[in-house]
Amino acid sequence: MKAWEDLVGTALLGTRRRPLDLSGQPPAVQEMANARSEPAEQLLAAAAVLTTYRRAGRRALTDVKPLPVAAADERPFIPALARERLARLLAASHPDLLQEWLGVLAGTRFRVPPEFLPLLAESARSKAALRGPLVAVAGSLGAWLGQRNPDWAFLAAPAEESGDVWQYGSLAQRRRWLAARLTDDADAAREALTTSWKSEPADVRADFLGVLAGHVRDADEDFLEAALTDRAAAVREKAADLLGRLPDTRHGHRMAERLRPLVRRRGRVLDVALPQTESGKDEGTVRLRTLVSAAPLSFWTEFGPPAEVVRMTVEGCPPGVLRDAWAAAALRQRDETWAHALIGADPGGRATPPLLGVLGPASQAATIGHLVGRLPTESFARLVHELPRPWTAELGTALLDWIARQDDHRLVSHAAVVIARAVPAGCLRHPLATTRLTMDAGPWRRALTETLNFRREMYEELA
Incomplete structure (x- = not known):
């Protein structure tokens, strides 16, 4: 209300610096204020009357329609x-x-x-x-x-069963629509995606490729090949990642052919030359990483089995670049053999946590048990934070078994917080949660047990 703002402005500056102007006030306020002679008194009277006016001086609203009632929900309330x-x-x-x-x-x-x-x-x-x-x-x-x-x-529940949501919905609604259609009517979903593809902003194109990631199939190769030439780097990277998940693609074969003249074996040495570029060594390193991560891992079988290849001496290129590219390829192609080999060669490496996500449940738990004996407690505790989720029951049990044997340590206590929140429901009756703690148990161990019990009770209450 401008009338109130005028009074506040005059009060802040003072009536000497800003004369009181009552012309913008309601008539009743002007009448009461003009009955005073001093500007300051007029200001105070106007403020008092206007305050009351604002609280109770409005006319009753007419033609007011009641709000619509929410649709009935027959579900019972939670216990x-x-x-x-x-x-x-x-x-x-x-x-x-x-x-x-x-x-x-x-x-x-x-x-x-x-x-x-x-x-x-x-x-x-x-x-x-x-x-x-x-x-x-x-x-x-x-x-x-x-x-x-x-x-x-x-x-607000959108009418996502309507085709209009793809054209007019928000990004979140369109993502949900695309994910649902890729499951229920994959052909219709892909037709909608390809029809609107060129008109979508770059960040939306990359986002939709992320939705497609869980449903990618051989028939998507042509679409993803075209996306490799997209003007946006994020889209090109996503497309290359999805192509890497498909077996026997033209893109993979092209990358392998470009890589072939760069690699040769000399005894226990793997000689990998950097691709020739006009920009120098750094650009060659980037191109090598691109070639290795995109080429089928079967390319390397002529140089030896994975467990042997990853342990060979590397010359001609930075060894870390080659190992990172192998890890990227193993993640894209979900290759358990290479994931095992890379973890075994560098158990404390930064690629170990995501590579563990490639392994099957039993193999994952067994590998974790093996890493417990190879890594220092501090390194293993850090690894826990980076393990991909959701965890399987086998992995959750293995980690609970590990932390049950640990002594007080700052990094162990941090790992305990992650484990308590991330283990699946099937692990919530682990002995660590059901065994009564002794009086000398550390605070982190008590917090771990309390969180596990809290989560178990949560599931039981809603069963």
């Missing part, structure tokens, strides 16, 4: 114990545990009580990871709230 736990999660601000709780709830027949939805929506507004699981459990009342409050618009 009383689960309500108490949700209140604790919101008060303690544990977004990772809250996200897990919402995910568990999404698989049940229950719904969240209405009084919790505004707090959950506010949490999801600032923590995007909570939005997906909250939308799944909020139901019709959540959609109603999303339609009323622009800050909670992510709760």
Whole structure:
């Protein structure tokens, strides 16, 4: 209201520096203020009357239509114990545990009580990871709230069964539509993607390739080949990564042919020359990394088995560049044999955590058990932070077995926080969680046990 702002401005500057102007005030305020003679008194009277005027001086609204009622939701509310736990999660601000709780709830027949939805929506507004699981459990009342409050618009249930969402929806809605169609009607999803591809911004093209990553198939080769020439580097990198996941592609064969004249073996030495470039050695190193990471790993079989090749002396190029490129290729091609070989050659290397994600559940747990004996406690504790998730039950059990044997150490306590939050539900009855602690147990061990028990109870309450 400009009338109030005028009074505040005059009060801040003083009536001597800024004369009081009552012309913009409502008539009733002018009348009361003009009954005073001093400007300061006029200002105070006007402020007092205008305050009352603003509080109670409005005319009643007419032709007011009631808000539409949210659609009925027949699901029962969560049990009383689960309500108490949700209140604790919101008060303690544990977004990772809250996200897990919402995910568990999404698989049940229950719904969240209405009084919790505004707090959950506010949490999801600032923590995007909570939005997906909250939308799944909020139901019709959540959609109603999303339609009323622009800050909670992510709760509004879009008509994603309609084809219009691909053309007119938000990026999040289009991503969900594409992911769903790639599962239910892959041909229609790919047709929509290729039709709009050239008109999409670069960041959106890269984002959609990320959605395609979980559904890539041989028939996508031509589309991804075309994306290799995209003007955006992020799109080219994504396309190369997805092509690497396909067996026997033209792109892979081209990379192998360009790599072939650069590699030869001399006894226990692997001689790898850098590609010739006009820009010098640095550009040659980049090109070599591109060739090795994109070529099929079967290219290297003529030089020996993976476990032997990765341990050979490398000359002609930086050995670290070659190993990093092998790791990138193993990740793209999901090659367990090469992943084992690379982990065995450099167990403490930066590529070890993602390479562990390539291994099957039993092999992954066995490799972790092997690394426990090869790596110092500090190095293994750091590795825990970088392990790809979600973890399998076998991996979770192996890590709980490891930490149960550890003494107090700063890095071990940090790893305990990760393990307590990341082990799957099947590990929550591990002896570490069910055995009573002694009085001299360290704080980190108590916190680990408490978190495991908290999560187990969370699952039981919603069962």
